[in-house]
Amino acid sequence: MRSFPLCRRALFRLHNAPHLFREPAHSLSGRYQNASEVLREGLRLVERREQLEAAKLKALQQAAHTGWADVAAGRYTDVPDTRLEDFVGQLGEQAASRVLAAN
Known part of the structure; x- marks a missing residue:
């Protein structure tokens, strides 16, 4: 997991110096008590998004590695280009039938 030392440092400063950052009472929706909570939630969302992106990238890299290994092994x-759309459609139908059979 990637850390955000500068963001966390800024969050710590805001938390310990509330006079530097005050939000008007009408700006809070009731979900958050103060700006510090809003910033923490924002950091959590950024970290979660980066974790998901890293997981997607890892899965894509593994799939590419497997695909190239299959090509190398024949x-x-x-x-042919003229049959590609039909071929991909058949693959989709096969995958769908496997999912239905598994459930």
């Missing part, structure tokens, strides 16, 4: 189907 495990692929050469499809």
